[in-house]
Amino acid sequence: xxxxxxxxGDTTMPLPGGGQISxxxxxxxxxxxxxxxxxxxxxxxxxxxxxxGLDLSPATVRNVMSDxxxxxxxxxxxTSAGRVPTASGYRLFVDSLLTVSPMDEDLLAQLRTGFExxxxxxxxxxxxxKLLSGVTxxxxxxxxxxxxxxxxxxxxxxxxxxxxxxxxxxxxxxEVHNRILHTEEHCTPAQLQQAxxxxxxxxxxxxxxxxxxxxxxxxxxxxxxxxxxMMRAMNMAxxxxxxxxxxxxxxxxxxxxxxxxxxxxxxxxxxxLFQAFTEKRQILDLLDRCIAADGVQIFIGxxxxxxxxxxxxxxxxxxxxEDQILGVLGVIGPRRMDxxxxxxxxxxxxxxxxxxxxxP
Amino acid sequence: xxxxxxxxGDTTMPLPGGGQISxxxxxxxxxxxxxxxxxxxxxxxxxxxxxxGLDLSPATVRNVMSDxxxxxxxxxxxTSAGRVPTASGYRLFVDSLLTVSPMDEDLLAQLRTGFExxxxxxxxxxxxxKLLSGVTxxxxxxxxxxxxxxxxxxxxxxxxxxxxxxxxxxxxxxEVHNRILHTEEHCTPAQLQQAxxxxxxxxxxxxxxxxxxxxxxxxxxxxxxxxxxMMRAMNMAxxxxxxxxxxxxxxxxxxxxxxxxxxxxxxxxxxxLFQAFTEKRQILDLLDRCIAADGVQIFIGxxxxxxxxxxxxxxxxxxxxEDQILGVLGVIGPRRMDxxxxxxxxxxxxxxxxxxxxxP
DNA sequence: AGTTAGCACTCGATCGCCTCGAGTGCCAAC
DNA sequence: GTTGGCACTCGAGGCGATCGAGTGCTAACT
Numbered sequence: 001x002x003x004x005x006x007x008x009g010d011t012t013m014p015l016p017g018g019g020q021i022s023x024x025x026x027x028x029x030x031x032x033x034x035x036x037x038x039x040x041x042x043x044x045x046x047x048x049x050x051x052x053g054l055d056l057s058p059a060t061v062r063n064v065m066s067d068x069x070x071x072x073x074x075x076x077x078x079t080s081a082g083r084v085p086t087a088s089g090y091r092l093f094v095d096s097l098l099t100v101s102p103m104d105e106d107l108l109a110q111l112r113t114g115f116e117x118x119x120x121x122x123x124x125x126x127x128x129x130k131l132l133s134g135v136t137x138x139x140x141x142x143x144x145x146x147x148x149x150x151x152x153x154x155x156x157x158x159x160x161x162x163x164x165x166x167x168x169x170x171x172x173x174x175e176v177h178n179r180i181l182h183t184e185e186h187c188t189p190a191q192l193q194q195a196x197x198x199x200x201x202x203x204x205x206x207x208x209x210x211x212x213x214x215x216x217x218x219x220x221x222x223x224x225x226x227x228x229x230m231m232r233a234m235n236m237a238x239x240x241x242x243x244x245x246x247x248x249x250x251x252x253x254x255x256x257x258x259x260x261x262x263x264x265x266x267x268x269x270x271x272x273l274f275q276a277f278t279e280k281r282q283i284l285d286l287l288d289r290c291i292a293a294d295g296v297q298i299f300i301g302x303x304x305x306x307x308x309x310x311x312x313x314x315x316x317x318x319x320x321x322e323d324q325i326l327g328v329l330g331v332i333g334p335r336r337m338d339x340x341x342x343x344x345x346x347x348x349x350x351x352x353x354x355x356x357x358x359x360p
Numbered sequence: 361x362x363x364x365x366x367x368x369g370d371t372t373m374p375l376p377g378g379g380q381i382s383x384x385x386x387x388x389x390x391x392x393x394x395x396x397x398x399x400x401x402x403x404x405x406x407x408x409x410x411x412x413g414l415d416l417s418p419a420t421v422r423n424v425m426s427d428x429x430x431x432x433x434x435x436x437x438x439t440s441a442g443r444v445p446t447a448s449g450y451r452l453f454v455d456s457l458l459t460v461s462p463m464d465e466d467l468l469a470q471l472r473t474g475f476e477x478x479x480x481x482x483x484x485x486x487x488x489x490k491l492l493s494g495v496t497x498x499x500x501x502x503x504x505x506x507x508x509x510x511x512x513x514x515x516x517x518x519x520x521x522x523x524x525x526x527x528x529x530x531x532x533x534x535e536v537h538n539r540i541l542h543t544e545e546h547c548t549p550a551q552l553q554q555a556x557x558x559x560x561x562x563x564x565x566x567x568x569x570x571x572x573x574x575x576x577x578x579x580x581x582x583x584x585x586x587x588x589x590m591m592r593a594m595n596m597a598x599x600x601x602x603x604x605x606x607x608x609x610x611x612x613x614x615x616x617x618x619x620x621x622x623x624x625x626x627x628x629x630x631x632x633l634f635q636a637f638t639e640k641r642q643i644l645d646l647l648d649r650c651i652a653a654d655g656v657q658i659f660i661g662x663x664x665x666x667x668x669x670x671x672x673x674x675x676x677x678x679x680x681x682e683d684q685i686l687g688v689l690g691v692i693g694p695r696r697m698d699x700x701x702x703x704x705x706x707x708x709x710x711x712x713x714x715x716x717x718x719x720p
Numbered sequence: 721a722g723t724t725a726g727c728a729c730t731c732g733a734t735c736g737c738c739t740c741g742a743g744t745g746c747c748a749a750c
Numbered sequence: 751g752t753t754g755g756c757a758c759t760c761g762a763g764g765c766g767a768t769c770g771a772g773t774g775c776t777a778a779c780t
Contacts, residue, residue: 044743045743060751153521178536
C-alpha cells in the first residue's frame with residue numbers, strides 16, 4: 001500500500017524524490033533521528049512514541065514508521081529491530097528539519113581563544129584542525145590556503161656552497177617557501193641580487209597562478225632579448241614555484257576519535273581509512289571539490305563519492321578573506337553525527353580562521 | 361621437579377637468569393619461536409616434533425617443552441593449547457639463537473635505490489621511514505638528525521613589510537630553518553646585511569649547541585662594547601635558534617601495518633597506540649633513550665618501559681656520520697616479528713641513511 | 721636413563737537448541 | 751484515524767553436547 005498519510009487536519013508536503021509526506025511524519029522522522037544520533041541504537045515504536053511527545057500509541061507510530069520506510073527515509077536492520085535513518089533520511093533531516101540552535105557561549109569562547117592572534121598561517125591552520133576535532137570529537141580536516149591564490153611578494157636567492165642556491169619565496173600573507181636549487185654555473189652574490197630584484201619587481205603583487213603562467217610564457221619566448229642571467233633566474237623561479245605545491249596541503253587532526261564509534265570500529269575499515277588519512281591525496285581531492293560551493297556543505301554516506309567514507313558524513317565549508325576563497329575546512333565523522341552541534345562549529349571555525357589569517 | 365635435562369651426550373649451557381639448559385632444549389626453543397613467528401599460533405608438541413627435524417616423538421617433545429615452561433621461556437595460554445614464547449624466550453632467542461642470514465640481494469638493492477642521492481636531509485629521513493615500513497611491513501620510525509649536532513653555516517635577514525624580518529638559518533648539511541620575527545624598530549636592508557655578515561662570520565662552522573651557548577653569553581654581557589644594531593641582531597638570531605626546535609623531530613610511517621596483526625587488532629589498544637603516534641612526544645622520548653647505545657638494540661614487550669608497547673617489540677639502531685651520532689631509527693611491530701629479517705634491514709637502512717646524509 | 725606409546729583429562733571452539741525480549745505487521749474494535 | 755491485541759520474527763544469550771588439539775602422567779621399551 002502506498003503512503004497515504006494525507007489527512008484532513010494535517011498539512012502535507014512534497015518530497016524531493018516525488019511523493020508526499022505529512023507534517024506529522026516529518027516530526028516523527030526528526031524525533032527518530034535525534035534519538036538515534038544520541039544513542040546509536042535502532043529506534044522502536046514504543047521509544048519513539050514516548051520521545052515524540054505527541055501522546056500517540058506505539059501502534060500508530062508503527063503505521064507512520066511504515067510510511068517512512070516506504071519512502072526510503074528509514075530502514076530496519078532486521079525484522080524485529082526498530083528503525084535506523086537511511087542516507088536519504090539524514091539528507092531530509094539536515095535540509096529541512098534541523099533546528100539550528102544558536103551557539104553555546106562557552107564553546108564560542110573556546111574556539112576564539114584557540115586562535116593565537118599574531119601567529120603564522122601554518123600554525124593557525126593547525127589550530128583550526130585541532131579545534132575542530134577537539135570540540136566535535138570527530139576528525140578535523142583543513143585544506144591549507146591554496147598556493148594559487150596567494151600573492152607573490154618577493155623572491156630572494158641566497159648563495160650556498162658550490163653551485164647551490166637557496167631560493168626563498170615570500171607571499172603577501174607572510175608565508176615562506178624555500179628550496180635548494182642547483183645551477184649549472186657559479187653565480188656571484190651580485191648577480192643573484194640583481195636577479196631577485198628583477199623578479200620581485202616584475203611579479204610583485206601578482207597571484208601565484210599568474211606568476212606561473214607568465215614564467216612559462218617568458219621562458220618559451222627565448223627569442224626575446226633577455227640576458228643569460230635573467231634566463232637562469234627565471235628558470236630558478238620556475239622551479240621554485242612548481243615545487244612549492246601539494247604535499248602538506250591538508251591537515252587532519254583527531255583521526256583517532258573515529259575509533260570510538262561502533263559503526264566504524266572494524267579493523268579493516270579503519271585501516272583503509274587511516275591509510276587514506278596518511279596519504280592525504282584522496283582527502284585533498286575530496287576537499288578540492290567542495291571549494292566551489294558556498295556556505296556549509298554536508299555529504300552523507302556515498303554522497304561524497306568516496307567509497308571509504310560510505311559510512312561517514314562530511315561537513316565542510318570554505319573560509320575566505322574578502323570574498324576570496326582561501327580553502328576548505330570541516331569534519332569527518334560517522335553518519336550519525338550531531339549535525340545540530342557540528343554545523344555551527346564548522347561555520348564559526350571557518351570565520352575565525354579567516355579572521356585570524358586576515359591580520360598577519 | 362626442577363629442570364634436569366643435563367645428560368651425558370648433550371652439553372648444557374648456563375642461563376642468564378641462573379639455571380641450566382640443554383643444547384637440545386635450545387634447539388626446540390628456536391624451532392618453536394620460528395614456527396610461532398611464521399603462523400602466530402601456539403605450537404603443540406606434535407607440530408614441533410615435526411618441525412625440529414630431530415625425529416623424536418611428541419611425547420619427548422612434551423617433556424622438553426615442560427622444562428622450557430619451567431624456565432619461563434614459553435607459556436601456554438590455557439591447558440590444551442600448545443606453547444607460546446614469553447618475553448624472556450624471545451630475549452634468549454634474539455641474544456643467542458638467532459641465525460643472522462646475510463641480506464637478500466634484491467632487498468639490498470631496493471633499499472639502496474630508495475635513497476635519492478642528492479636529496480635534502482628532510483626527504484632522506486622520510487625515505488628512510490617509508491623504506492623501513494615498506495620492507496618490513498611494520499611501522500618505521502626515524503628520529504631526525506638532532507639540531508644540536510648540526511653546524512651553523514650562515515644566517516640571513518630579509519626585510520618584509522613593516523617591522524617584520526624573515527630570518528633564515530642555513531646549516532652545513534643544507535637544512536634551512538626560517539622564522540618571521542618582529543623587531544621593535546624598522547631596519548634598513550643595509551643594516552640587516554651588516555648584521556647577517558657579522559653573525560655569519562662569528563658563528564660559521566660552530567655547531568648549534570655552541571652557537572646557542574655563545575649567544576646567551578654574549579647577550580648577558582651587555583656591558584661589552586657592542587653597538588645597538590648588533591645587539592638586535594643577536595636577539596634575532598637567538599630567537600631563531602631557540603625556535604627551530606622539536607616539533608617534527610620524529611617521523612613515523614606505515615602505522616597502519618600494525619592493524620594487520622591479530623594480537624594487536626583491538627580497537628582500544630590501537631586507538632591508544634595511534635594517539636601516541638600522532639602526538640609523537642612519547643615516541644621521541646623512547647628513541648632518545650636509545651641514542652646512547654651502540655649497534656642494533658632490541659626491546660621486547662615491557663622492556664621498552666612504555667606501557668603502550670607491552671605487546672610490541674622495538675628494533676632500533678643509531679645512524680652516524682664519522683662517529684657522530686645523528687639520530688636513531690628502527691621499527692615497531694608485534695613481539696612475534698621476524699627478527700631475523702628485520703634486524704639486518706634496520707642495520708642497513710641506518711648505514712644507507714648515514715651515507716646519503718654525508719654527501720649533500 | 722632416556723624415549724616412547726597409551727591413556728585419561730582439560731579446555732576452547734563450534735553447533736544445536738532453547739528461551740527471552742524487543743519489535744513488527746495486521747486485524748478488529750473503538 | 752487510532753488503538754489494543756495477537757501472532758510472528760529474529761537477534762542475543764545461556765546451556766549442553768560434541769569434537770579435537772594438546773597436555774601430563776605412567777608404564778613399558780631400548
